[in-house]
Amino acid sequence: MENIWESIKNSIKVKNPDNKYIQTWFEPVELLETESSHKGTVFKLGVPTDFHKYWISENFLDKICQEISTVTKDHFEIQLIVVPELGQQDSGIVQPDLPVVETQQSLQAQLNTQEHNSYSSLSSKPQKQVLNPDYSFSTFVVGRNNEFAHAASFNVAKNPGGGYNPLFICGPTGMGKTHLLNAVGNYIHEHFPQLKIRYVSAETFLNECISGIRRGEMFKLRKRYREECDVLLMDDIQVLGRGESVQEEFFHTLNSFFDSGRQVVVASDRMPRDISGLEDRIRTRLEWGLIADIQMPDVETRVAILRYKAEKKALNIPDEVVNFIARISKRSIRELEGNLNKVKMFTELRGLPITLDLTKQILASHSSESQQLTVDEVQRLVSEHFSIKVSDLKSSVRSKPIVVARQVAMYLVKTYLEKSLIDIGRAFGGRDHTTVISALRRIEELQGKDSDLHKDIEDLRRKIHNITGV
16 A cells, blocks of 8 residues: 555656645655545545645645545545654755644644744734725615514614624625624614724634634733623624634633623524534524524515615616616625626726616626636525525535435536535535545446436536536
8 A cells, every 4th residue: 555655646746746835745644554444445644743734635635536546446535644753754844834724623733733833924913804884774775585684683783782692694695794794883883882893704713813822812812802892793604613722712702792791793604503513502602692594685676786786886777777687696696786887897988878788798798608607606506406405505414315416516516616625525514525525426426327316417517508608
């Protein structure tokens, strides 16, 4: 097996001659052993540090899997194991800078490594995020898809800490969750100026925790969030599922707010129960309050949003054009406004009036074969084809229909988009790379045996072709 591993390493080097990080990060990796498990063969690879483990997972796991697939057709998984002794062989290597991010391992384990000192790029000062003054309740277009979330947010803003706490706003990307978070903050700032508001993304909170642990200054973060804040607004909270240490801090921050009657409002693209890696105690806390979900607005609401946006931009746009844009913009409110902006920019640059025919020409790429494919779009196509919810694809549900649909979606994402195994796993509820590998192989095997599944995939391929032309 050692000879096979050396062959794999050499093959990767040959295929990636211009990758300057191979020597630094990939060369020290060694095959420790292989063993059999219920998932097939386990390749245990030794790496010198937690940072090697992270970097290999993010950048070279796909390449390793591809090379192993050429020598075995059996199911396999890869385990990266930190073996500090391996680093002693190349102690003179200068490691390149990496962005500070949370990995699946404990943060404290990462921070104890000697190499960590060379990554001290985060400032100890908090990363400020300010409220957007354009995002208010008066500028939020209410429809059947979001009226409950709007009403709940408005009630919280009128009585912070006195009603629904926490308020959990849930919905797909681009549906107005961030707008409502900012609206709550702006309303409270105007009507309760004595209250200190902190609006922050979960990613920023995560990085502040990393910086605080690294510098031994967690007391500053706790003071900033627990003592110097009356209203906490946190966006994209699903990010917190990545790391245990951050969740520990967030849990105690939540408790501090609840015990003192201060308001917490969070937003996520999935329900608390569907956030992979989230501790049960945090999930329970989040479910204590009120969950308000937002769905894609119907055509009537999309028309109302467009008319409001057009009026705000002083744009003279015929009703037939508004109706057309509303009909073809089915994914998100961001897409809706993006199409309107595209029409506005094109007609202004050309000095032309907005007409239906011209709008169709401008947005032809939107509904024709050249439209860009995204992970969200693949998930939407698969969920519609199998008559399930997109949230089911990201959930922990293990019923056969959902598992098959989830595996098909992973397979199509890997086939049509340049996404790593890690990225695919994250997009489907934070699953690890071995689950993705298993899904890809399973679908490849079943296509030749299950004619119904083969037809399903071909149907989905045609739908993707209609979007991309590929």
